[in-house]
Amino acid sequence: MQLLDGKATAAAIKDELTIRVKALATKGVTPGLATVLVGDDPASKVYVASKHRDCAAVGIHSVQKQLPADATFPQIAEVIDELNADDAIHGYIVQLPLPAGISQQAVLERIDPDKDADGLHPVSLGRLVLGEQGALPCTPRGIVELLRRYDVPLNGAEVVVIGRGITVGRPLGLLLTRRSENATVVLCHTGTRDLAEHTRRADIIVVAAGKAGLLTPDMVRPGAAVLDVGVTREVQADGKARILGDVAPEVAAVAGHLAPMPGGVGPMTRAMLLTNVVERAEQLA
Numbered sequence: 001m002q003l004l005d006g007k008a009t010a011a012a013i014k015d016e017l018t019i020r021v022k023a024l025a026t027k028g029v030t031p032g033l034a035t036v037l038v039g040d041d042p043a044s045k046v047y048v049a050s051k052h053r054d055c056a057a058v059g060i061h062s063v064q065k066q067l068p069a070d071a072t073f074p075q076i077a078e079v080i081d082e083l084n085a086d087d088a089i090h091g092y093i094v095q096l097p098l099p100a101g102i103s104q105q106a107v108l109e110r111i112d113p114d115k116d117a118d119g120l121h122p123v124s125l126g127r128l129v130l131g132e133q134g135a136l137p138c139t140p141r142g143i144v145e146l147l148r149r150y151d152v153p154l155n156g157a158e159v160v161v162i163g164r165g166i167t168v169g170r171p172l173g174l175l176l177t178r179r180s181e182n183a184t185v186v187l188c189h190t191g192t193r194d195l196a197e198h199t200r201r202a203d204i205i206v207v208a209a210g211k212a213g214l215l216t217p218d219m220v221r222p223g224a225a226v227l228d229v230g231v232t233r234e235v236q237a238d239g240k241a242r243i244l245g246d247v248a249p250e251v252a253a254v255a256g257h258l259a260p261m262p263g264g265v266g267p268m269t270r271a272m273l274l275t276n277v278v279e280r281a282e283q284l285a
């Protein structure tokens with residue numbers, strides 16, 4: 001089994017981005033990323049902090065906007081409007097999930113589509129549907145980049161994606177079926193009648209369902225590539241927390257390639273966010 005090492009691949013991408021950021025500096029341009037974090041979800045705080053660490057590592061200017069969990073939509077919109085008008089910021093993200101009661105759609109729609117570093121604005125998703133240029137959602141882009149760098153063929157491949165969420169499953173289906181990727185995609189979800197019937201036929205399986213251990217070895221054709229995107233946090237009897245993926249550990253014995261969780265797709269998501277920002281700065285330079 002070949003490990004799809006997202007950590008090492010993301011490190012290589014960050015090295016490449018550092019060179020591109022230095023080239024932009026010779027033109028007087030410093031790429032800028034902002035994050036908007038609403039509330040104090042512990043996992044979101046960790047993810048946002050890591051995005052700022054990544055920026056510092058490659059030379060991207062970064063700004064964090066923090067709002068309380070009881071922030072109202074107008075308060076969030078005010079911060080978004082400021083970022084839309086800030087020339088030092090080439091792209092920004094609103095960390096998801098948002099606190100209950102705040103419309104994710106309304107917040108995402110407030111972002112200037114040309115500053116949408118996450119590729120989750122309806123205009124960015126529309127550009128993806130139409131095959132037009134625009135920021136691509138970070139996790140789907142990271143998955144395609146990871147497969148590409150490990151020479152896992154996509155052209156003509158049968159790909160099963162489990163999960164139809166807006167950050168991973170749905171845009172990944174669109175990305176993989178572009179002419180440049182040319183894969184055949186089956187998008188499975190909680191309404192899928194016989195999940196194993198689909199996964200057993202697949203050359204590549206991407207699991208983003210958020211259900212720990214969902215994909216078991218009997219559901220995988222020997223030699224298939226498996227990418228685990230699920231993160232479930234579980235508090236054990238001793239009070240310690242552990243994170244579980246959607247792929248059962250035993251799948252490693254049958255898969256031909258495996259992107260594990262942790263260390264697979266997650267680090268690629270972070271690297272693609274930086275890539276989106278540097279690309280935008282290059283377009284404007």
Ligand SMILES: Nc1nc2c(c(=O)[nH]1)N[C@@H](CN(C=O)c1ccc(C(=O)N[C@@H](CCC(=O)O)C(=O)O)cc1)CN2
Pocket residue numbers: 043047093094095096097118138139167231243261262263264265266267269270
């Ligand atoms: N605005 C956004 N919100 C969210 C996104 C997103 O792309 N844009 N995706 C996730 C969270 N996320 C980035 O924001 C993210 C999740 C996980 C990882 C990661 O590196 N995970 C580690 C292990 C898991 C862990 O320790 O928690 C790994 O896989 O090695 C990076 C980014 C939801 N929200």
